[in-house]
Amino acid sequence: MRLWITYMFVAFTGFLYSQESTPLSEAEYRLSVKLDALRAAKTPQDLQARNTELKKELEKTFQLEGVMNYPFSRLTSMGTIKSPDNAVRLFNWNIENKDFTHEYFCYVLYDNPRKKQVEVTELTDNSIMLPARPDETLTAENWYGALYYAIIPKKRRGKMYYTLLGWDGNTASSNIKLMDVLYFAGSRPKLGYNLFKNEEGTHKRLFFEHKEQAVMTMRYDQQRNMIVYDHLSPESPALKGFYSYYVPDMSYDAYEYVNDYWMYRADIISTNEENRGKKMTIYTLNSQKGGAEKREMKTTWISPTDEEAPVSNGKHTAVLPDGQNNAKDSRKKVKITNQQPGTPQPDYKQPKRKKNAPGSILQRGQ
Numbered sequence: 001m002r003l004w005i006t007y008m009f010v011a012f013t014g015f016l017y018s019q020e021s022t023p024l025s026e027a028e029y030r031l032s033v034k035l036d037a038l039r040a041a042k043t044p045q046d047l048q049a050r051n052t053e054l055k056k057e058l059e060k061t062f063q064l065e066g067v068m069n070y071p072f073s074r075l076t077s078m079g080t081i082k083s084p085d086n087a088v089r090l091f092n093w094n095i096e097n098k099d100f101t102h103e104y105f106c107y108v109l110y111d112n113p114r115k116k117q118v119e120v121t122e123l124t125d126n127s128i129m130l131p132a133r134p135d136e137t138l139t140a141e142n143w144y145g146a147l148y149y150a151i152i153p154k155k156r157r158g159k160m161y162y163t164l165l166g167w168d169g170n171t172a173s174s175n176i177k178l179m180d181v182l183y184f185a186g187s188r189p190k191l192g193y194n195l196f197k198n199e200e201g202t203h204k205r206l207f208f209e210h211k212e213q214a215v216m217t218m219r220y221d222q223q224r225n226m227i228v229y230d231h232l233s234p235e236s237p238a239l240k241g242f243y244s245y246y247v248p249d250m251s252y253d254a255y256e257y258v259n260d261y262w263m264y265r266a267d268i269i270s271t272n273e274e275n276r277g278k279k280m281t282i283y284t285l286n287s288q289k290g291g292a293e294k295r296e297m298k299t300t301w302i303s304p305t306d307e308e309a310p311v312s313n314g315k316h317t318a319v320l321p322d323g324q325n326n327a328k329d330s331r332k333k334v335k336i337t338n339q340q341p342g343t344p345q346p347d348y349k350q351p352k353r354k355k356n357a358p359g360s361i362l363q364r365g366q
Contacts, residue, residue, distance in 0.1 A: 023064050024061070024064055024066055024067065024070045027060070027061040027064060028070070028072055028074050028075070029074065030057055031054070031057055031058065031061060031072070031074070031075060032074040032075060034050065034054045034057050035075055035078060035093075037050050038050040038051055038054055038095065039077060044097065047097070051095055051105070055105070055122075058091060058107060059107075062107070062118070067089075067109065067118065068082070068109060069082075069086070077093065078091060078092070078093040079147060079149065080092075081148060081149065081151055082151070083151040083153050083162055084153060085153050085160070086111065087113075087160065088108065088109065088111075088151060088153075088182070089108075089109040090106055090107070090109070090151070091106065091107040091109070092104070092105070092106040092107075092147055092148055093106075093147075094145075102169050103125055103145065104125045104127075104145030104147065104168075105122075105125065105145075106122070106123040106143070106145075106148075107121070107122050107123070108120070108122075108140070108189045110184060110187060110189065115187070121140050122140065123143040123189070124140065124141050124143055125145030126141070126142045126143060126145075127144050127145050129142075130142070130144055134192075135192070135205065136192060136204065137190055137191070137192040137193065137204060138190065138191045139190060139191075140188065140189055140190075143191065144168075144180075144191070144205075145168070146164075146166035146167060146168045146178060147166055147167050148165065150164070150219070150220055151164060151182075152164075152165070152227070154195075154260075157260065159183065160184075161181050161182075161193055161195060162181065162182040162183065163180070163182075163227070164179070164180045164181070164191075165177070165178075165179060165218055165220065165227070170209060171212075171244070172212065173211070173212050174210060174211060174212050174244040174246075175209070175210060175211075175212055175214075175216075176207050176209045176210075177208045177210075177216050177229065178205060178206060178207050178208065179205060179218075179227065179262070180192065180205040181195050181204065191205075192204035192205050195260075195261055196255060196261070196264075197261045197263050197264060198263075198264035206255075208232060209232075209243035209244075210247060210248070211235075212244070214246075214247040214248060215248075216229065216230045217248070218230070221254075224256070225256060225257045226254040226255065226256045226268070227255045227262065228252055228254045228268065229252065229254065230248035230249075230251075231248065231252060231266075232246040232247065232249065252267070252268050252269070252270040253266050254268045
């Protein structure tokens with residue numbers, strides 16, 4: 001009897017495994033083993049060897065049916081993001097070298113509607129040979145390496161363009177958030193397209209450099225069709241133009257998609273739509289009567305640009321981290337190229353770009 005029960009248990013377990021095991025799940029397991037080995041590598045030679053093995057395994061996996069939709073949830077230190085229209089998927093990661101610089105790697109999977117097949121292109125990080133902030137169209141062989149965490153598809157004049165939100169470690173003292181555009185010429189991916197408009201002109205991509213210890217938020221607000229991000233200011237007026245001392249100043253800017261372009265919007269209100277118009281209960285101390293009293297307040301924010309708002313002179317001035325305020329609005333009449341509005345070009349030569357970043361891809365809390 002016990003022998004029969006044991007046999008049935010083994011048979012049932014084998015049946016479940018055969019039902020759950022697929023070519024993609026087996027490939028995912030092999031990839032997770034190789035990715036863990038890459039993260040555990042100790043020497044530069046071992047690091048490069050493990051990375052080569054991972055790339056070979058990925059290229060085999062890309063040949064399997066269903067690769068565009070499989071979750072790949074085991075690959076926790078690799079980005080596997082997919083566009084909402086299911087046409088584009090990126091496999092994106094980085095490695096840390098012995099000198100603390102970082103290399104970025106990315107495969108672009110494109111479900112070509114004309115050929116009715118998934119086409120795979122490897123992007124090659126060639127940022128060391130590019131300007132610090134290139135504003136040109138780049139090819140797969142000449143890529144500005146980054147870790148991407150969001151894809152926003154937009155149709156413009158019958159053609160699809162995919163806006164990418166990304167992160168780059170840049171230097172030991174500063175990080176960069178960036179907006180870029182991915183599109184396809186035939187089946188070949190290209191990066192950089194004139195979709196971003198601000199008071200300085202039209203740009204193919206945008207860079208937002210800030211202090212390494214600071215956390216800058218940049219996200220897509222689908223309900224308002226905006227890319228909302230922290231506005232950056234120097235820690236003190238004397239540091240204006242030195243971006244490794246720029247930090248979020250508690251105000252928000254955005255790019256809103258209007259008439260086929262991302263249009264710059266300054267001082268927008270960043271709130272959750274579900275909280276608008278609602279009230280919240282708070283308790284305050286009554287200094288005259290003593291004890292606590294209950295009050296209700298609206299959760300809707302008051303616009304800092306509203307002349308009727310209870311702020312100094314009806315104007316919004318961001319408070320800097322050291323408690324100093326800018327006497328003038330630095331976002332007016334400044335000459336910049338494609339650095340975010342509000343931060344003028346520095347009057348010194350930019351140092352050579354080094355990508356110091358955490359050892360794994362950013363996936364949450366962007």
